[in-house]
Amino acid sequence: MAATVMSERGRKLLRDFPALGALHEHDRKGIEGLIGLVERAAEYNRDVALPRALELDERMEREPDYFDWEMMREACKYRFFSLAIPEVLGGLANKYMVTGMALVVEELCSACGGIGLAIAAHSLGVAPLIASGAMAHWETVLHEIVEEEKKGNPVLMAYAITEPSAGTDVEEPEFLAVARIGLEAKRVKGGYRVNGRKCFISGGSEAKYITMTAATDRSRPLETWTTFLVERGMEGFSTPRVELKMGQRACHAAELLFEDVFIPHSHVLGYEGDGIANGILIIMAASRGPVGAIATGIARGAFEHFLAWAREPANGKKPIDEDRIRMALADMYAVLEENRGLYLGHSLGGDALFRNAFTHPLFLSAFMIPRRIRASKPYASLLNSYYGKGLVNILFRYFIKDEDATDMLAKASLAKFACADNAMALVSRALELMGTTPSPQRRWVEKAYRDVKLTQIYEGTNQLNRLALYNTEIAGTLKVEIPGPFKKGVR
Numbered sequence: 001m002a003a004t005v006m007s008e009r010g011r012k013l014l015r016d017f018p019a020l021g022a023l024h025e026h027d028r029k030g031i032e033g034l035i036g037l038v039e040r041a042a043e044y045n046r047d048v049a050l051p052r053a054l055e056l057d058e059r060m061e062r063e064p065d066y067f068d069w070e071m072m073r074e075a076c077k078y079r080f081f082s083l084a085i086p087e088v089l090g091g092l093a094n095k096y097m098v099t100g101m102a103l104v105v106e107e108l109c110s111a112c113g114g115i116g117l118a119i120a121a122h123s124l125g126v127a128p129l130i131a132s133g134a135m136a137h138w139e140t141v142l143h144e145i146v147e148e149e150k151k152g153n154p155v156l157m158a159y160a161i162t163e164p165s166a167g168t169d170v171e172e173p174e175f176l177a178v179a180r181i182g183l184e185a186k187r188v189k190g191g192y193r194v195n196g197r198k199c200f201i202s203g204g205s206e207a208k209y210i211t212m213t214a215a216t217d218r219s220r221p222l223e224t225w226t227t228f229l230v231e232r233g234m235e236g237f238s239t240p241r242v243e244l245k246m247g248q249r250a251c252h253a254a255e256l257l258f259e260d261v262f263i264p265h266s267h268v269l270g271y272e273g274d275g276i277a278n279g280i281l282i283i284m285a286a287s288r289g290p291v292g293a294i295a296t297g298i299a300r301g302a303f304e305h306f307l308a309w310a311r312e313p314a315n316g317k318k319p320i321d322e323d324r325i326r327m328a329l330a331d332m333y334a335v336l337e338e339n340r341g342l343y344l345g346h347s348l349g350g351d352a353l354f355r356n357a358f359t360h361p362l363f364l365s366a367f368m369i370p371r372r373i374r375a376s377k378p379y380a381s382l383l384n385s386y387y388g389k390g391l392v393n394i395l396f397r398y399f400i401k402d403e404d405a406t407d408m409l410a411k412a413s414l415a416k417f418a419c420a421d422n423a424m425a426l427v428s429r430a431l432e433l434m435g436t437t438p439s440p441q442r443r444w445v446e447k448a449y450r451d452v453k454l455t456q457i458y459e460g461t462n463q464l465n466r467l468a469l470y471n472t473e474i475a476g477t478l479k480v481e482i483p484g485p486f487k488k489g490v491r
């Protein structure tokens, strides 16, 4: 797209995000690609999310089991389920993958936090497949997602780490070492037998594929924490319940039940015991920043409804004529600016890191092999073998350095807790100032208040994220270690 045909919204975006404006000088095509993504999200909001958000929220309070598949089918047209899938596989993820994700979720969540999460949770599920370099599954699972999306059929993924007895504990190595883990994936011939439960899994009840972390020995969770690919339809696997949620209701939080589920060796992503790095820290290093963007989007939506309320006459006068309301609006605007700086600081850094790997000619050359060979069983077996995984591992270690990944985790945790707390305070202030008189805008802000709370909880509570920032940046005791290749005793 040439700069001369950039839309009004595109020009506004460059003004709203000065960092993008500056980058635009050097990389018009890349930045205008990002603007295109935000425009798609805005169109989806106008046509799909906004017309149904309030009604859906109310319906899901009465019927928490209900799921609006239509909004997901509509999302296919906008290709939102390919946001984290590399371009070489037919997806949309390019050198601005993290930033693209963050900008899209801000936009979607400005209309509805729940619908935004339903879409974003899928990419969180995809992320471990990508980050673990599990290329054997790229040609099957990721290919299926892309191809079905083009036909309007959402094939969804989810990411499951939380267990009933361990939430915060599974997101930090120090806590995981002493966590009381309930679910176990015991080694058996040809794979693993899994028994136990995962809980609060966003999109878990709709996902066809789930990336899941589990201990292969519950008495040594830190050493044996492993990432698996679970497929709906595996015998003994079910999703028996969804929660009645306070906010972000349009996305289910599901319980996953494993009753003697057999998971074959081929479905271990990376090596057994690598879960803490490729299963959690690397994923959180990429995804916590976009959670800051989710919070910012919800807060922005509340700000816009608050502004509309303030401009409307009530009892012969407009709230906006009062200085206290104008000052509140200025404070809210400042918060949105600060938040955008925080999450963009993380996402642009994340892109710089991942770009090393995913746009490198060495990586791209792997896709010059014809797809019929890449999708063949012998090729998948090769990639899934001890040596195949080792090779991919070496490349990952070459492109993504531990210290850069640790820095990314620090920035992600900072963006997550600061944006979420700022957003919570913004929405809370808006609701207080609007008083108790019912109005259409107040309904939206009340929903935003319930929606935004969750951003302080998932992807690690804000307390945990504060500790993560302290441990990485201040104390220097937490380091992300990209798993090493060719581990002794691991096959």
Ligand SMILES: Cc1cc2nc3c(=O)[nH]c(=O)nc-3n(C[C@H](O)[C@H](O)[C@H](O)COP(=O)(O)OP(=O)(O)OC[C@H]3O[C@@H](n4cnc5c(N)ncnc54)[C@H](O)[C@@H]3O)c2cc1C
Pocket (backbone or CB within 6 Å): 121, 158, 159, 160, 161, 162, 165, 166, 167, 168, 169, 171, 175, 199, 200, 201, 202, 203, 245, 253, 454, 457, 458, 459, 460, 461, 462, 463, 464
């Ligand atoms: C709606 C929803 C959707 C979710 N989606 C997903 C998902 O898709 N996938 C997934 O795997 N998980 C998901 N989660 C789980 C979420 O990440 C956890 O709820 C979160 O990690 C907290 O774990 P917990 O609920 O067990 O709380 P706990 O770990 O029991 O924490 C309770 C409180 O104690 C504090 N605390 C705990 N330990 C410490 C400590 N050492 N120091 C200081 N404070 C501490 C916590 O900050 C928190 O305030 C979701 C949760 C919700 C509510």
